[in-house]
Amino acid sequence: MSTHHYYQLQGYFRELIELKTLKSGSKLPSEREIGEQFKLTRVTVRQALQNLEAEGLIYRQNRKGWFVTPPAVVYNPSSHLSFNLYVTEQGFVPHTEKLMQQIEPANAYIAQLMNIPEHAPVLYLHRRRYINQRPVLIEKMYINTRLLPGIEKEDLTQSLSQLLKNNYQREYRDMDLVFKSTSLPSSAADDLGISAGQPGLHIERINYTADKQVLEVDYEFWRHDAVTINIAIRD
Amino acid sequence: MSTHHYYQLQGYFRELIELKTLKSGSKLPSEREIGEQFKLTRVTVRQALQNLEAEGLIYRQNRKGWFVTPPAVVYNPSSHLSFNLYVTEQGFVPHTEKLMQQIEPANAYIAQLMNIPEHAPVLYLHRRRYINQRPVLIEKMYINTRLLPGIEKEDLTQSLSQLLKNNYQREYRDMDLVFKSTSLPSSAADDLGISAGQPGLHIERINYTADKQVLEVDYEFWRHDAVTINIAIRD
DNA sequence: CAGTGGTCTAGACCACCAC
DNA sequence: TGGTGGTCTAGACCACTGG
Secondary structure (H helix, E strand, O other): OOOOHHHHHHHHHHHHHHOOOOOOOOEOOOHHHHHHHHOOOHHHHHHHHHHHHHHOOEEEEOOOEEEEOOOOEEEOHHHOOOHHHHHHHOOOOEEEEEEEEEEEEOOHHHHHHHOOOOOOEEEEEEEEEEEOOEEEEEEEEEEOOOOOOOHHHOOOOOOHHHHHHHHHOOOOOOEEEEEEEEEOOHHHHHHHOOOOOOEEEEEEEEEEOOOOOEEEEEEEEEEOOOEEEEEEEOO | OOOOHHHHHHHHHHHHHHOOOOOOOOEOOOHHHHHHHHOOOHHHHHHHHHHHHHHOOEEEEOOOEEEEOOOOEEEOHHHOOOHHHHHHHOOOOEEEEEEEEEEEEOOHHHHHHHOOOOOOEEEEEEEEEEEOOEEEEEEEEEEOOOOOOOHHHOOOOOOHHHHHHHHHOOOOOOEEEEEEEEEOOHHHHHHHOOOOOOEEEEEEEEEEOOOOOEEEEEEEEEEOOOEEEEEEEOO
């Protein structure tokens, strides 16, 4: 079938990765080195690498080089497990970094969802989350401070679901989820240290309390290769 | 921020598309023409176009050119609506084509799920689905013929959920869903008439009957720009 | 058959990274 | 400071599309 050069090169690396000759997380040779070995120009080498990136087998860190993608974590929103818990359970090491936090006036959309006046204060929280030292997820969220007074004074790098349970006797229940496969917006790409325009997974999540009030509105931007979504629907 | 040539070109087309100067489904000028207009080489023009493709704003059809992406359809698996229904409801025109159909022996995975002996016959069905004449989805499914005897003699371009309801008094109930953002496998890309390696959305779905038997195992490959997933989780 | 997108060559310069 | 990835030029040939 296709005997294009980039296609053969993809096959070459795919095999090395599947056989674990190239181990998860390890660095590929430089583009020039690969080109020399296969007598190809960098343009062709890069096409192959970019296709493998779209496939999720390799990824790049800004100007550092190409690396073999580690296994994806399985994210099951309906399990109500926190990021820290499900990442740990699957044998990875989670880490969370707070990039920004501020009280700000709710925009029309958020205000309507939370049933509060427009411009009423909400807590905006911006976090970066890691799996095994690799930044995989940018989170931007709006938290209903009326239901969670004083939450802005807590340590907001911790699991919010734990915090809600321990300090407010509240738990996540119902959720509305929207998934869209699209490229990362440049702000999120910058935060993840990758070049803009890379494929990504965008999730919008609305969390409700048991009595149907909106606790939190969440925007998540995942590296597309870092996560698999798993949902069980039981009526 | 970035003043790279491809970046500016992306901004140019993004604006035309957002202002609807370039309407949904319309064709962009040829790559050479764009290059001439902006004094750029084709390599640079193509980088901009490929980024816009990752963003989901434009798409290409094999060797035919670049087109403005129509709005995505919203797919809500928990609503149990058939493809034909939800596509129609959202103002689009659905169409289904049967590519292949055959009775074949179940592999180990399918057999275990369906609780039937390995190599027992199952119905394999391979379909292509369109929205407004545009092929957006490849479906490969394994159907439990024990629960649905004679189904292979029906018209299998129609909605399976309708067929189940009308002829077998069965309905889809519980489902297990797995989503993964990855590039399209070359077989699916060929079926969709796009070049391999394009980003895509892969869905695996297991459909259960009310009494927890596996009716059907479904593998779906979507154009990544054609669909938004929407799920409500209610415990 | 003219023009298109798909593939590829052989260079170049730059900003940034690791040493 | 040498080497890397990111960007870009100026060509080329091919397979295929559409008139």
